[in-house]
Amino acid sequence: MAVSFVPLSTTAGVPHFAWLSSRGGLAAIALAAVMLFVVVPICNLVVPAGSTFHLSDYWVTLGGKIMCYAIVALAMDLIWGYTGILSLGHGLFFALGGYAMGMYLMRSIGRDGVYQSNLPDFMVFLDWKAYPWYWSFTDHFWYAALLVVLVPGLLAFVFGYFAFRSRIKGVYFSIITQALTYAAMLLFFRNDTGFGGNNGFTDFKRILGFPITAPSTRMALFVITAAALLGFLALGRAIVRSKLGRVLTAIRDAESRVMFSGYNPLWFKLFIWTLSAVICGIAGALYVPQVGIINPSEMSPANSIEIAIWTAVGGRGTLIGPVIGAAVVNLGKSWFTQTLPEYWLFALGLVFILVTLFLPRGIAGLWRRRAS
Amino acid sequence: MTGILTSGVGDRSGGIGGRVAHDGVDISHRGILYLESISVSFDGFKALNDLNLTIDAGELRCVIGPNGAGKTTMMDVVTGKTRPDAGTAFFGQTIDLTRLSEPEIADRGIGRKFQKPTVFANHSVFENLELARKADKRVWPTLTAKLDSTAHGRIMAILETIKLTSEAGRLAGLLSHGQKQWLEIGMLLMQEPQLLLLDEPVAGMTDDETMRSAELFRSLAGDYTLVVVEHDMDFVARIADRVTVLHEGHVLAEGSMQQVQENEQVIEVFLGR
Numbered sequence: 084m085a086v087s088f089v090p091l092s093t094t095a096g097v098p099h100f101a102w103l104s105s106r107g108g109l110a111a112i113a114l115a116a117v118m119l120f121v122v123v124p125i126c127n128l129v130v131p132a133g134s135t136f137h138l139s140d141y142w143v144t145l146g147g148k149i150m151c152y153a154i155v156a157l158a159m160d161l162i163w164g165y166t167g168i169l170s171l172g173h174g175l176f177f178a179l180g181g182y183a184m185g186m187y188l189m190r191s192i193g194r195d196g197v198y199q200s201n202l203p204d205f206m207v208f209l210d211w212k213a214y215p216w217y218w219s220f221t222d223h224f225w226y227a228a229l230l231v232v233l234v235p236g237l238l239a240f241v242f243g244y245f246a247f248r249s250r251i252k253g254v255y256f257s258i259i260t261q262a263l264t265y266a267a268m269l270l271f272f273r274n275d276t277g278f279g280g281n282n283g284f285t286d287f288k289r290i291l292g293f294p295i296t297a298p299s300t301r302m303a304l305f306v307i308t309a310a311a312l313l314g315f316l317a318l319g320r321a322i323v324r325s326k327l328g329r330v331l332t333a334i335r336d337a338e339s340r341v342m343f344s345g346y347n348p349l350w351f352k353l354f355i356w357t358l359s360a361v362i363c364g365i366a367g368a369l370y371v372p373q374v375g376i377i378n379p380s381e382m383s384p385a386n387s388i389e390i391a392i393w394t395a396v397g398g399r400g401t402l403i404g405p406v407i408g409a410a411v412v413n414l415g416k417s418w419f420t421q422t423l424p425e426y427w428l429f430a431l432g433l434v435f436i437l438v439t440l441f442l443p444r445g446i447a448g449l450w451r452r453r454a455s
Numbered sequence: 456m457t458g459i460l461t462s463g464v465g466d467r468s469g470g471i472g473g474r475v476a477h478d479g480v481d482i483s484h485r486g487i488l489y490l491e492s493i494s495v496s497f498d499g500f501k502a503l504n505d506l507n508l509t510i511d512a513g514e515l516r517c518v519i520g521p522n523g524a525g526k527t528t529m530m531d532v533v534t535g536k537t538r539p540d541a542g543t544a545f546f547g548q549t550i551d552l553t554r555l556s557e558p559e560i561a562d563r564g565i566g567r568k569f570q571k572p573t574v575f576a577n578h579s580v581f582e583n584l585e586l587a588r589k590a591d592k593r594v595w596p597t598l599t600a601k602l603d604s605t606a607h608g609r610i611m612a613i614l615e616t617i618k619l620t621s622e623a624g625r626l627a628g629l630l631s632h633g634q635k636q637w638l639e640i641g642m643l644l645m646q647e648p649q650l651l652l653l654d655e656p657v658a659g660m661t662d663d664e665t666m667r668s669a670e671l672f673r674s675l676a677g678d679y680t681l682v683v684v685e686h687d688m689d690f691v692a693r694i695a696d697r698v699t700v701l702h703e704g705h706v707l708a709e710g711s712m713q714q715v716q717e718n719e720q721v722i723e724v725f726l727g728r
Contacts, residue, residue, distance in 0.1 A: 322598070325597075325598050325599070326585070326586070326597050326600040327597045327598040329575075329578060329582055329585075329586055330586060330597055332575070332578065333575040333578065336575050336576050336578075337574065339573065340569075340573045340574065340575065340642075341586075342557040343534060343558075343566070343567050344642065345558050345561035345589075345592045345646060346592045346597070347558040347559075
């Protein structure tokens with residue numbers, strides 16, 4: 084786990100203790116890979132249900148879901164922890180990726196819906212006779228996969244270009260992103276937007292021809308999500324250790340000096356912002372087939388704020404921190420919502436306050452404090 | 456940065472010619488910075504009022520004047536932070552500063568030190584210099600950039616110049632005030648600028664540090680052009696080739712320190728009327 088407790092920037096050319104801990108980091112990643120790619124599949128699929136070592140489908144789905152959240156938290160950390168731009172609209176990019184994948188999953192239902200029509204049930208219900216134009220080609224998986232990347236990416240690029248060019252910063256930027264996701268939620272709530280209104284998409288039957296609820300399909304989705312998480316961790320590590328990563332942190336700490344050093348912050352912010360949105364979109368696309376539903380509540384302002392909380396709890400400006408934060412908070416959430424459902428929001432609020440007061444560097448900060 | 460270079464450079468001796476040939480600022484008529492009839496007003500207050508200022512390549516010019524005289528605004532105009540309401544600002548003969556953004560101006564060869572030392576607190580001293588180093592500063596080249604031995608050598612040389620070699624691995628935020636000032640100057644030098652604008656560079660320095668700064672600036676003049684805004688008159692007297700006195704956004708007097716000190720208008724403004 085030591086990988087992320089290396090200082091934000093690793094030094095080029097100067098003796099530094101950083102490289103020492105990177106070996107431990109690689110070992111931790113290898114261990115995680117073995118757990119996720121070998122141990123979990125065996126415990127779920129091979130070990131018989133009665134055994135102590137059996138892992139139920141419930142835990143597999145929960146694990147897959149939490150890894151999706153962890154990817155989102157990681158994306159949030161790149162833009163917030165490293166670049167200092169707090170987005171309160173990242174739930175939107177997550178939901179858009181989820182909707183893009185959901186369109187494909189809806190098309191894959193075929194005639195197995197309640198009304199046994201070619202159209203999804205909600206369109207039959209609205210008495211629509213054909214798919215709207217923007218549903219074209221979504222029956223092809225690869226086209227839908229392209230949308231998963233392009234839709235959040237393009238929206239983020241255009242929005243970010245105008246916001247960063249106008250030098251909108253700090254709390255103003257956060258509020259605008261919050262408004263953006265709220266506006267999108269209202270749009271998606273409308274039935275005639277063509278995305279199933281407040282029910283969204285659900286009742287999926289299959290993905291790429293495989294039955295979506297079969298244990299082997301679930302396990303495949305779990306493994307793909309795990310691979311995505313580890314892949315994005317590696318990508319994030321490569322970015323924050325590059326010179327570009329150091330420029331991002333420099334923008335966070337002294338943007339005017341960055342500008343007068345000859346870097347145009349606009350393009351650097353836009354790069355990491357768009358990348359962050361795309362990563363969220365991919366997380367959303369992995370999330371929807373595992374939980375079996377996507378609806379506009381994913382775009383609610385509260386969801387986006389929760390993403391920021393995962394990141395803060397885990398530790399901003401470290402890569403592993405947000406992953407830990409997403410896992411801890413969501414495990415807590417699933418425990419609370421089963422045993423004490425009405426107290427969950429209080430607990431979440433309390434955790435956030437305690438972390439802000441006593442652990443400004445989050446859970447990951449505990450290790451760093453001990454190391455130094 | 457195409458070769459806007461013209462005649463007149465080759466026959467100048469010393470470091471300036473080579474540096475300019477590399478960077479492409481046209482200083483064929485001696486001047487490196489031309490401010491003509493610049494006016495800037497904020498909510499009716501005229502921060503700069505028909506300011507005319509020419510700086511020769513390689514000189515060390517000090518700009519003095521009471522608070523609110525427009526010294527910092529003048530630097531803002533030159534570095535693209537503030538657009539003038541009227542007037543022209545040229546870098547060399549050809550580069551119109553009023554049409555360029557801050558990073559573009561920095562890239563053309565104008566470095567600026569802020570009044571309050573501004574360094575990247577969470578990066579090491581070494582990394583601060585690395586980030587400032589003259590390079591292709593677009594996104595992709597920055598992502599794939601590798602530090603080669605020339606760059607490494609250059610950083611080590613600048614560390615030596617600013618006397619921070621032993622602090623190379625330290626976070627810049629942990630440096631003393633004076634060290635931060637020096638680091639920022641080092642960062643400017645890494646940019647390989649033609650022109651350095653230094654806003655109160657020795658504020659908050661100990662006498663010893665101030666003395667060493669004076670030596671440093673004197674050694675830079677000639678290879679670089681320096682414009683220094685400073686309140687410390689002893690310091691100005693020690694380093695300046697020429698002094699410009701600003702008052703109410705306008706040039707009041709210009710000349711050697713002695714000429715300026717004997718100027719009646721200057722005495723009036725500084726000693727009260």
